[in-house]
Amino acid sequence: MQHDPRQFHPSNGASADLLSLRASMGRRRMLGLLSAAASAAVLAACGSDSSGDTSSSTGATGATGATEATTTTAATTATMATGTATTDIGVTPEETGGPFPADGSNDNGEGTTANVLADPGSVRSDIRTDIGGANEQAGVPMTLSVTVLDAATDTPKAGAAVYVWHCNQAGQYSQYNSSMLGGDFSDFSWLRGVQIADATGTVTFTTILPGRYQGRAAHIHFEVFEDGTYGSKLLTSQMAFDDDGVDALYAAAGYTDALANDTDNADDQIFGDGVEDQLLTITGDVTSGLAATLTVGV
Secondary structure, eight states, rough: OOOOOOOOOSSSOOOOOOOOOOOOOTTTTTOOOOOOOOOOEEEEOOOOOTTOOOOOOOOOTTTOOOEEEEEESOOOEEEEOOOOOOOOOOOOOOOOOSSSSOEEEOSSSSSSEEEGGGGGBOSSSBBBSSSTSSSEEEEEEEEEEEEETTTTTTEEOOOOOEEEOOTTHHHHHHTTTEETTTEOTTTOTEEEEEEETTTSSSSEEEOOOOOOOOTSSSSEEEEESTTTTTTTTEEEEEEEEEHHHHHHHHHHEEEHHHSSOOOOOGGGGTTTOTTTTBBOEEEETTTTEEEEEEEEEE
């Protein structure tokens, strides 16, 4: 797909019904069996937000804040069998970077190029805050690990730079002033960061479970560069979530905006052609935190 238009109209009052979690693997390069278990009694607690900080309020214009998540008695748990990467990784499909990449390729809505990569502070593992440490985004804690392999040789791409970015709990992106976001977030840099791959080709970020906005399934954007100079881009793509699994996590965590904006991968204009090579493996629960992993080929 070549475009990622935003149609952001979050709504209030989405119910957090108890859902059965089906965690799905579906990537040809992962082996192992799937097991899923989920049970939750859920209370959604909403706060209020202003500008770049995060709590939950939903406006008709789309200027919403992130929703604080609480659960009771039991936490929804996503469990998947541990898999082993195959030797035939293949090249991960290219996807659009969308309208909010902040990689130096477009304007931030105020006449300035949005380029978080120009800030050395963007090389960081914990991306929950602005680069300076302010405005931590609320949401379910999630560790995101991405392993980059050379698809031609099936060997780790040590030294590769991986840039990730995603929306907050309410579907908003930092670094931009846009009516599609419902406000001005150009002064913020939360939920964006770069890591350099280690000897195994792996990078790890501390972030939150992203929300979901109208017209798009849950996703995380990423770019892979040859190295930390960002001179040679190897891949632009997106990570996907299992439909039933992410719905159950949203319900248990009280992500009311995400539940209201329900788009499955098959109905998504970007993922409609399949996500088996981009599907995250998720473990953990909304109380103690989640771990998400993906292996990509370049």
